Amino acid sequence: MKHFLLATALVLSAPAAMACETVTIGDLTVEHAWSKVTIGAGRPGVFYVEIKNTGTSDDALVGIATPAAGMPMLHETVVQDGIASMPHAMSIPVPAGQSVQLAPGGYHGMLMGLTTALKEGDSFPVTLSFEKAGEVTVNVVVLSLRAEGPDCADAGQ
Amino acid sequence: MLGVGAFRTRNRPSRSEVLPVPIGQMTWTLTDHQGRLVRPSDWAGRPVMVFFGFTWCPDVCPTTLSDISLWLEELGADANRLIVALISVDPERDTPDVLADYVSNFDPRIMGLTGPADEVAQAAADFRATYRRVAKDAGDYTMDHTAGVFLFHPDGRLASIIDFHEDRRFAVPKIRRTLS
Numbered sequence: 340m341k342h343f344l345l346a347t348a349l350v351l352s353a354p355a356a357m358a359c360e361t362v363t364i365g366d367l368t369v370e371h372a373w374s375k376v377t378i379g380a381g382r383p384g385v386f387y388v389e390i391k392n393t394g395t396s397d398d399a400l401v402g403i404a405t406p407a408a409g410m411p412m413l414h415e416t417v418v419q420d421g422i423a424s425m426p427h428a429m430s431i432p433v434p435a436g437q438s439v440q441l442a443p444g445g446y447h448g449m450l451m452g453l454t455t456a457l458k459e460g461d462s463f464p465v466t467l468s469f470e471k472a473g474e475v476t477v478n479v480v481v482l483s484l485r486a487e488g489p490d491c492a493d494a495g496q
Numbered sequence: 497m498l499g500v501g502a503f504r505t506r507n508r509p510s511r512s513e514v515l516p517v518p519i520g521q522m523t524w525t526l527t528d529h530q531g532r533l534v535r536p537s538d539w540a541g542r543p544v545m546v547f548f549g550f551t552w553c554p555d556v557c558p559t560t561l562s563d564i565s566l567w568l569e570e571l572g573a574d575a576n577r578l579i580v581a582l583i584s585v586d587p588e589r590d591t592p593d594v595l596a597d598y599v600s601n602f603d604p605r606i607m608g609l610t611g612p613a614d615e616v617a618q619a620a621a622d623f624r625a626t627y628r629r630v631a632k633d634a635g636d637y638t639m640d641h642t643a644g645v646f647l648f649h650p651d652g653r654l655a656s657i658i659d660f661h662e663d664r665r666f667a668v669p670k671i672r673r674t675l676s
Contacts, residue, residue: 378598385558418660421643421657422626422642422643423556423642424640425555443562444559444660447554483601484561485561
């Protein structure tokens with residue numbers, strides 16, 4: 340394990356590769372989980388991820404939990420009449436046969452009460468709770484404040 | 497100032513009500529992330545790009561700053577004369593030192609501006625931008641704010657507004673038009 344950690348510290352592309360891991364639960368595929376560096380632990384962190392529903396019934400992301408933050412919440416950035424606001428999202432629909440992205444400028448996890456500042460290359464687990472599929476945990480990699488997402492060969496971005 | 501007020505009350509809401517006034521008619525005084533006072537007159541003769549935000553904002557603001565950094569990279573040295581400023585709508589938390597930390601993550605041509613609440617309010621009024629404090633749990637709060645990026649010609653006239661989510665293919669040419 341130590342060798343593995345050392346290797347990830349030395350190989351720059353390794354953290355992004357970790358974000359390219361895919362986990363599945365039932366008909367849901369969860370991948371491209373990433374976050375951004377924070378300046379200190381006082382500011383909220385952010386959580387982005389992509390969820391695919393290959394099944395025939397609708398599901399919904401209803402919550403997130405992580406040891407990295409005391410109060411993680413789901414939010415949506417909404418720009419209306421040029422004004423950006425960030426209402427709490429009670430539930431993010433994951434319709435049958437569709438993909439949902441938590442991505443910059445839209446739905447995102449807001450990690451309030453960080454236990455420690457998020458530094459580039461760090462990773463932490465986030466457990467996603469789905470209305471029907473249940474819970475699944477993904478590893479979230481911390482990218483730079485300027486990152487637009489993990490660089491995955493299959494990301495299709 | 498009185499003249500401007502009279503003009504505004506005399507007229508129906510129009511473009512002049514919702515679009516920023518020319519830089520030369522603005523009256524705010526703010527402090528940059530290096531602690532220096534900045535006034536609109538300091539920007540005379542330079543193209544200007546301004547947006548409103550705050551450093552506790554986890555999504556919109558870093559996204560906008562990342563976009564702007566990419567635009568500046570694409571423009572290269574051509575954008576060196578462009579004034580690029582983030583005006584904080586959260587001066588209570590965004591001191592010059594906090595802003596210095598924050599902008600150091602992005603293109604070095606981006607400056608952070610903050611100041612007393614009344615000067616920030618004046619800047620928002622001059623740019624016709626709005627912001628609102630939204631209470632959250634446990635005394636915490638966030639800010640709703642105008643998300644567009646304002647572009648001005650070197651003579652201070654408004655050139656364009658780049659909307660949040662606007663495609664980068666349109667943003668860079670808009671900026672380029674203010675540089676010539």
